[in-house]
Amino acid sequence: EDQVTQSPEALRLQEGESSSLNCSYTVSGLRGLFWYRQDPGKGPEFLFTLYSAGEEKEKERLKATLTKKESFLHITAPKPEDSATYLCAVQAGNNRKLIWGLGTSLAVNP
Amino acid sequence: ETGVTQSPTHLIKTRGQQVTLRCSSQSGHNTVSWYQQALGQGPQFIFQYYREEENGRGNFPPRFSGLQFPNYSSELNVNALELDDSALYLCASSLRRVQNTEAFFGQGTRLTVV
Numbered sequence: 001e002d003q004v005t006q007s008p009e010a011l012r013l014q015e016g017e018s019s020s021l022n023c024s025y026t027v028s029g030l031r032g033l034f035w036y037r038q039d040p041g042k043g044p045e046f047l048f049t050l051y052s053a054g055e056e057k058e059k060e061r062l063k064a065t066l067t068k069k070e071s072f073l074h075i076t077a078p079k080p081e082d083s084a085t086y087l088c089a090v091q092a093g094n095n096r097k098l099i100w101g102l103g104t105s106l107a108v109n110p
Numbered sequence: 111e112t113g114v115t116q117s118p119t120h121l122i123k124t125r126g127q128q129v130t131l132r133c134s135s136q137s138g139h140n141t142v143s144w145y146q147q148a149l150g151q152g153p154q155f156i157f158q159y160y161r162e163e164e165n166g167r168g169n170f171p172p173r174f175s176g177l178q179f180p181n182y183s184s185e186l187n188v189n190a191l192e193l194d195d196s197a198l199y200l201c202a203s204s205l206r207r208v209q210n211t212e213a214f215f216g217q218g219t220r221l222t223v224v
Contacts, residue, residue, distance in 0.1 A: 034212055043114075043200050043215035044153070087152055097143065097166050098213065100152035 002027040004090050006101035013108050016077045021104045023088030024070040033071050034098065035064050036087040044087055047073075078108045113137060114203050116216035123191050123223050131186040131219045133201030141165070141206040142184040143213060144176060147198045159184055160206050188221075196223045 007022045025033065032051050036044035048057045050066035057064050061082065063074040073086055085105045089098040113136035123129050135142050141160045145153035155168035159178035173189040182203070188195060198220050202213035 036215075041198070041218070041220065043116075043202075043218045046212045046214060049212050089152075097155040097158060097168065098153075100154075102150075102152045 002090070002092055002099050004088055004099050004101040006086075006088050006104050008104060009102070010105040011107070013075075013078055013106070015079055015108055015110050018074070018076045018078070020075070021073040021086055021106070022070060023073070023101055025088075025090045025099075026069075027090050027092035027099065029093045030090060031093070032091045033066055034089045034091070035062075035071070035073055036089065038085045038087055038103070040085075047086075075106070078106075080108045080110050082106065083108045114201060114214050114216035116199075116201050116219050118219060119217065120220045121222070123221065125191055125193060125223055127191050128187065128189045129191060129221065131188075131199050131201075131221070133184045133186070133203075133216060135182045135184065135201075135203030136214050139203035139205050139214070140182050141204045142178055142182065143202045143204070144184070144186045145200040145202065146170075146195075147200055147218070149197075153200055156186065165206075191223045193223050196221060 004025045035047040038044045048064040053068045055066050061076050065072045085103040087103045088101045115134045117132045143158040144156040147153045157167040158165045162178045175187045178184045198218045200218045202215045204213040
């Protein structure tokens with residue numbers, strides 16, 4: 001069965017303290033892995049799409065990487081405004097639906 | 111701002127009632143997906159519509175139904191509401207013609223069933 005697992009469930013960092021979030025997946029025929037950011041009570045906001053192992057993408061303080069089994073979202077020198085839930089989703093096979101992880105709740109203290 | 115709009119933003123219904131949620135997709139997008147997100151959980155796929163036809167469905171009962179219109183906007187209908195239907199309902203639009211495109215989400219409709 002296709003599955004996406006995110007860790008840790010929650011992470012608390014001090015401002016400037018870099019860290020990484022993990023998204024591991026077991027799917028048949030990966031077509032894309034997506035990272036989203038979600039603020040409380042709002043819809044997910046698209047961050048990155050990764051298609052193949054070895055691919056990396058960056059946006060401001062965020063960098064996403066992909067291997068054949070997992071993806072990492074690296075946060076460099078985070079700021080309090082980076083506090084949010086970060087969701088990972090995978091698209092597999094010919095089905096257009098996204099298989100979602102439960103997310104990592106990130107809190108960055110000033 | 112993604113260009114995907116949902117209405118209403120908040121809604122309170124009584125158990126047993128019916129509800130219709132609406133979604134206008136981003137300009138140029140022909141595919142709409144609906145998700146249910148309970149508090150503290152990831153989104154759960156309900157179904158997807160492409161060119162006015164259902165194109166995939168998650169593990170939701172038939173009382174969850176939908177429509178897509180020629181302008182690609184969409185409705186989610188839920189009959190015989192249950193307390194567990196209380197959640198954030200998310201609509202996402204994408205361009206199916208291009209493979210592996212990201213989905214853009216609306217702000218969601220917060221449904222509370224009492």
